[in-house]
Amino acid sequence: MAEVIRMPLLSDTMKEGVIAEWHKNVGDKVKSDDVIAEVETDKATMEVMPYVDGVLLYRAVEKGQGVPVNGIMAIIGKEGEDYKSLLASEPKAEAPKEEPKKEEPKKEAAPTPEAPKQEAPKQQAAAAPQPEPQPAEGDDRLKASPLAKKLAEEKGIDLQDVKGSGDNGRIIKRDVDSYVPPAKGAPKAAAQVMQFAPVGEERYTDKPLSQMRRVIAQRLAESKFSAPHFYLTMSIKMDTAMEARKAINAVSPVKVSFNDLIIKACAMALRQHPEVNSSWMGDFIRTNQHIHIGTAVAVEEGLIVPVVKFADQKSLSQIAQEAGVLIDKARNKKLQPPEFTGNTFTISNLGMMDIDEFTAIINPPDSCILAIGKIEPTPVVENNQVVIRNIMKLTLSCDHRVVDGAVGSRFLQTLKAHLENPVTMLV
Numbered sequence: 001m002a003e004v005i006r007m008p009l010l011s012d013t014m015k016e017g018v019i020a021e022w023h024k025n026v027g028d029k030v031k032s033d034d035v036i037a038e039v040e041t042d043k044a045t046m047e048v049m050p051y052v053d054g055v056l057l058y059r060a061v062e063k064g065q066g067v068p069v070n071g072i073m074a075i076i077g078k079e080g081e082d083y084k085s086l087l088a089s090e091p092k093a094e095a096p097k098e099e100p101k102k103e104e105p106k107k108e109a110a111p112t113p114e115a116p117k118q119e120a121p122k123q124q125a126a127a128a129p130q131p132e133p134q135p136a137e138g139d140d141r142l143k144a145s146p147l148a149k150k151l152a153e154e155k156g157i158d159l160q161d162v163k164g165s166g167d168n169g170r171i172i173k174r175d176v177d178s179y180v181p182p183a184k185g186a187p188k189a190a191a192q193v194m195q196f197a198p199v200g201e202e203r204y205t206d207k208p209l210s211q212m213r214r215v216i217a218q219r220l221a222e223s224k225f226s227a228p229h230f231y232l233t234m235s236i237k238m239d240t241a242m243e244a245r246k247a248i249n250a251v252s253p254v255k256v257s258f259n260d261l262i263i264k265a266c267a268m269a270l271r272q273h274p275e276v277n278s279s280w281m282g283d284f285i286r287t288n289q290h291i292h293i294g295t296a297v298a299v300e301e302g303l304i305v306p307v308v309k310f311a312d313q314k315s316l317s318q319i320a321q322e323a324g325v326l327i328d329k330a331r332n333k334k335l336q337p338p339e340f341t342g343n344t345f346t347i348s349n350l351g352m353m354d355i356d357e358f359t360a361i362i363n364p365p366d367s368c369i370l371a372i373g374k375i376e377p378t379p380v381v382e383n384n385q386v387v388i389r390n391i392m393k394l395t396l397s398c399d400h401r402v403v404d405g406a407v408g409s410r411f412l413q414t415l416k417a418h419l420e421n422p423v424t425m426l427v
Helices: 084-089 096-103 114-127 133-140 146-155 173-178 185-193 211-226 239-251 258-272 316-331 405-420 422-426
Strands: 003-006 016-022 037-040 045-048 054-059 066-068 072-077 229-237 278-280 285-287 292-295 297-299 302-304 307-309 345-349 368-382 385-399
Touching (some): 072 084, 229 405, 239 258, 292 316, 297 316, 405 422
Antiparallel strands (some): 016 066, 229 385
């Protein structure tokens, strides 16, 4: 009997998944462990396997279109098996078929609910034979994973010049990473940059929202306008921390960054100030006894927050190793849901971008987020003398429903003590 393949719930905030790539066409034989599609969520691009053997009989939507969570992605069964009766018996079968409405505004149809329902059977009938995939792939003129395409675009590489090592010659990430462009590669990159409108001519480019950008906009707007933010800024002398980091890296099996030091210091400070490690739950405040620290990572579509769990129980080298792996996965959109959920406190570091200081929007469900600026030599007064110290500015954004000014200030004082004298983190 034919089996329905539904859109899985791949993250806690996911409402729908967008088909980034189909790896199987209608009529292709499928094994249970084959990857039939890559799905873009608000957090990452993930592979979907059917876990059944058979023939791909039906694809509900095409590449670039969305399917709601638990909606039908595809149907797999025996060759020639009638799947239309199965679709008719599924109460949610029509959910993904409403997606093409996004392409309909040009016709300016009346906004009555009857119009899409009348067109749905036509869309379903057209989807069954699936004549579209071949032209779509022909337009691309090559097979490449979404990540490979993004990396190639960033590096100014023409994928036509890259030889694929994946299935059926498909270009994957390692092919782009190992590609050595010929001498003509540089002019191509330059040509991409110089895409300005001619003098006196107005032009613009509209970029559709990715799932990640859409959810970031929604969640941060909710946070900013529902949680009453206030901000506390403190200057930290990092001279001792800089010397300590050199000594640590001389013996550590992995390189420890300043961000790793800050994660450890925050975890130690949260132990002493559990009110900062809390969440607003609507009609009660939840104080977390575990410490999971998220680190905001910039990716092409926006921000994602991989989480170092039980950070207070880990050494600096353990934090450095785990954070490095998580950040690499985040940039390659390979994070799994357990790796980007469960944060109780968040850090956002723009010091490497030469930012002096900034304020960050709280990352729900946390009650605080720490914004980190760069370390910069700065004249300060000590014992009535002007001396140069390496100063880093931290700004703590607090949800006033949970954390009061005095609580946040005491947390920053403890954090400052740990960073200015890192040996205290080893006790």
